[in-house]
Amino acid sequence: MSIILIGGGSRSGKSSHALTVARGLSGRLAFIATAQAHDEEMRERIGRHRQDRGSEFITFEEPLDVAALLLREAANFDVFVVDCLTLWLSNMLFAEGRDAGVESHALLTAAAQSSASVILVTNEVGCGIVPENELARQFRDLAGHLNQDAARAAAEVYWMVFGIALKLK
Amino acid sequence: MSIILIGGGSRSGKSSHALTVARGLSGRLAFIATAQAHDEEMRERIGRHRQDRGSEFITFEEPLDVAALLLREAANFDVFVVDCLTLWLSNMLFAEGRDAGVESHALLTAAAQSSASVILVTNEVGCGIVPENELARQFRDLAGHLNQDAARAAAEVYWMVFGIALKLK
């Protein structure tokens, strides 16, 4: 179907808007959480979010292989929400033997070719002072390029500010 | 009357736009500065800003009890500018025995129910790389939630970029 990109800063209402958009599209809804539960606090947070979404969404926890999941489950859902791209990118960078550029291309290709609508949630991380940390600078570059590629592939792009969605495309 | 939210990054022209909007509304104008003068430099800066605003505005310096001030002075002014929410939130977090969530709710309720127009100035702090500092991350979350709540309560919302106001709502 088509890609819808929803991006913005931290706590800008991205995820909430993604769920609203997903509910507005008819059909079977899937939620792909890319967060990893490294500790108890994170596990509780993920569980709480799952409850908040309610029974409308089937939740998948997939930190890395989102492209494969989109392909494998394409026939079972009409809408996928992937929350979020920047966390997924960060997981990819720390994973052994994975190439973030190749994987990003695969994810966007799988999303673009899916018979379902794919709503990608992403973070803007490039509007602060240049980070002193070298790895943070590299991540910022990669995340910015991924966001541009995702926006190019998307049929609709929204920028979230203070919980309000501004349509860019 | 109603809440007008004016937000943006550091040095994006938020305060200046807030004063312009306030002057455009007729009546008696109040300016609530939430900054605290911890040192001589800060005292001079606050004094300079007060001079820049001129005699049109009555200035109050109130780092914490903005809700009470809005209620107490409601009958004496037609417009309040609160500059700014993020600084106020930061003061609240460092104050003993205050709950930032409860206080945020009280401030927005007082602003929404005021017979005067209340112009809230706020900072976007969530568009950079995730801070390494734990306290900074918590502050970022709280500020983002407060901004979303304020935008929801507001009749008008502006996003400032390079001194230019973009109307979001």
Added chain:
Amino acid sequence: MSIILIGGGSRSGKSSHALTVARGLSGRLAFIATAQAHDEEMRERIGRHRQDRGSEFITFEEPLDVAALLLREAANFDVFVVDCLTLWLSNMLFAEGRDAGVESHALLTAAAQSSASVILVTNEVGCGIVPENELARQFRDLAGHLNQDAARAAAEVYWMVFGIALKLK
């Protein structure tokens, strides 16, 4: 002619959009790179960008004296792209015996009075958490003021998000 300001976060597609706008204006195109090649990696990066721009643009590398260059070369070009203002400001701050405020005024005056179109590329650096580093805070303030001054002097202002240009003015 006139100033066109194109700003946004890191990797938001600013430079690419500036080249597109420049190519859309007819005439002889100049590109003023303000980056300094301090090491081999940077030299390669600058060289690669120069190749990407192709033979349409004459490239100047000028970390500091952009105002003088704009004046000196005004008769030889129809469009100048200055990439970017924030890097130039940072160079100015580290240069001996230069006053960033005076130089900023000179740059914007030269651009405004030029017979050519001047496209200024700039970074938004003020939408993250307040930096702990004092110098970073000062730079953020100066960059924000420069961006506001540039936007005031500009005939057109664009805000880039995810590679998409939002016209602000």
